[in-house]
Amino acid sequence: MKFFIWLWIFLPFSDLMEVKTNTPETTSMLxxxxxxxxxxxxxxxxKLEDIAVKWTVDRRSQVKTIYLFDGKTEQYHKDRITLDLMLIKEGNASIHLQDVTLEDEGDYKCTILITPDVGSSTVLLKVAAQPSVALAPVNPHLSHGETKTFFCEASQFYPQDIEIIWLLKSHGEEVPLTTKICTGLPSLIDNGTFNVSSQISMIFTEEDAGSVYICEVNHESLPRPLRRNTTILFAIPEMIPRDTGFIVGVVSVILITLVVFLGVGIMYQKQFAKAPPLSDVILPDFVPANEAMNVICNINGFRPPHQHSVVPSKPKS
Structure with a gap:
C-alpha cells in the first residue's frame, strides 16, 4: 500500500471514485x-489498510498538506485536527478542526485513494468574528439647545466589510438618518480583526424628548442586525405662572405696609397718644367726724407732660 501512497503523492491519478461533501462552503466563528x-x-x-486519505489546504495560492493517512499511520497530524479512523471504512473521511483561527481560512481538499481509484472534493472554509457593539452616551439628560454627539463602536469583527446605519425612532416610526454622520474606515488590530467607529451630532430641544437614536450594525457573521439604543431625556423645570412675580410683589407690599403701620401705632402709643392723668381715688377705710380726710390720687402715664395741682378737699361738717 505504501508504494501506491508514494505514487499518489507524486503522480497524478484520474478521478475514478465519487467523493463528495454536503457542505461545499462553511463558515466558522473565530x-x-x-x-x-x-x-x-x-x-x-x-480493508482499512487499503484506504488512504489526504487533506490539503490552499491559502493564498499556497497548497499545504495538513493530514495524511496511509492505511496504517497518520501523518501531518496536528493537535487541532482529528479524524475518526473507525468511520473511514463507512466512507466518512471528515475532519474536525478545533479552535479555528483566522489563518485556517482557505480551500480544503479531501482526496481518497483506494487503489487504483482516486477521487476528491473541496470545502471552502470561511472564518468570521462577530462584532461587539457599544453606544455612548446612553439616555443622556439634555437642556434646550444643547448639542450632543453619540458614538457607536463596533470592535473585533472579521471579515472587514461592515455596515453601520443610524435611525431615529419617534412617535413609533423609525426613520434612517443620512446627515451629520461620520463613520471611519475599519482599522486592523493585533489579533487580525477590525474595529470601526461611527458618530452623529445633533442639536436638541424639548420637542426631541423621548426620541430614540438607534445604531444598527450589519455584518455577515450576524444572523440579524445588531442594535444599540439611546433615549433623549430632558429635565423638566417647575412650571411657574407668568403673573407669579406680580402676586409676590403685591403680597410683599401688603406685609411691609402692615409692619410699618403696626410699628407706627406702637410708637404713637408710647410717645404721642394722650392718656388720662388720674387714676382711681383711694379713700381711707374710716374717717372720724370733724377731722380732715386724706385722699390719695396717683397721677402717672399722662401726656402731654403738664403738671396738675390737686386741691385738698375740705373736711365735711
Whole structure:
C-alpha cells in the first residue's frame, strides 16, 4: 500500500471514485470548532489498510498538506485536527478542526485513494468574528439647545466589510438618518480583526424628548442586525405662572405696609397718644367726724407732660 501512497503523492491519478461533501462552503466563528465534511462510496469489502486519505489546504495560492493517512499511520497530524479512523471504512473521511483561527481560512481538499481509484472534493472554509457593539452616551439628560454627539463602536469583527446605519425612532416610526454622520474606515488590530467607529451630532430641544437614536450594525457573521439604543431625556423645570412675580410683589407690599403701620401705632402709643392723668381715688377705710380726710390720687402715664395741682378737699361738717 505504501508504494501506491508514494505514487499518489507524486503522480497524478484520474478521478475514478465519487467523493463528495454536503457542505461545499462553511463558515466558522473565530475560536470555535468546525467539521469539514468528506464522504466517499466504499464497496464494503475494502480493508482499512487499503484506504488512504489526504487533506490539503490552499491559502493564498499556497497548497499545504495538513493530514495524511496511509492505511496504517497518520501523518501531518496536528493537535487541532482529528479524524475518526473507525468511520473511514463507512466512507466518512471528515475532519474536525478545533479552535479555528483566522489563518485556517482557505480551500480544503479531501482526496481518497483506494487503489487504483482516486477521487476528491473541496470545502471552502470561511472564518468570521462577530462584532461587539457599544453606544455612548446612553439616555443622556439634555437642556434646550444643547448639542450632543453619540458614538457607536463596533470592535473585533472579521471579515472587514461592515455596515453601520443610524435611525431615529419617534412617535413609533423609525426613520434612517443620512446627515451629520461620520463613520471611519475599519482599522486592523493585533489579533487580525477590525474595529470601526461611527458618530452623529445633533442639536436638541424639548420637542426631541423621548426620541430614540438607534445604531444598527450589519455584518455577515450576524444572523440579524445588531442594535444599540439611546433615549433623549430632558429635565423638566417647575412650571411657574407668568403673573407669579406680580402676586409676590403685591403680597410683599401688603406685609411691609402692615409692619410699618403696626410699628407706627406702637410708637404713637408710647410717645404721642394722650392718656388720662388720674387714676382711681383711694379713700381711707374710716374717717372720724370733724377731722380732715386724706385722699390719695396717683397721677402717672399722662401726656402731654403738664403738671396738675390737686386741691385738698375740705373736711365735711
Amino acid at each position: 475560536g470555535k470548532d468546525v467539521l469539514l465534511d468528506c464522504h466517499f462510496i466504499n464497496a464494503g469489502s475494502v
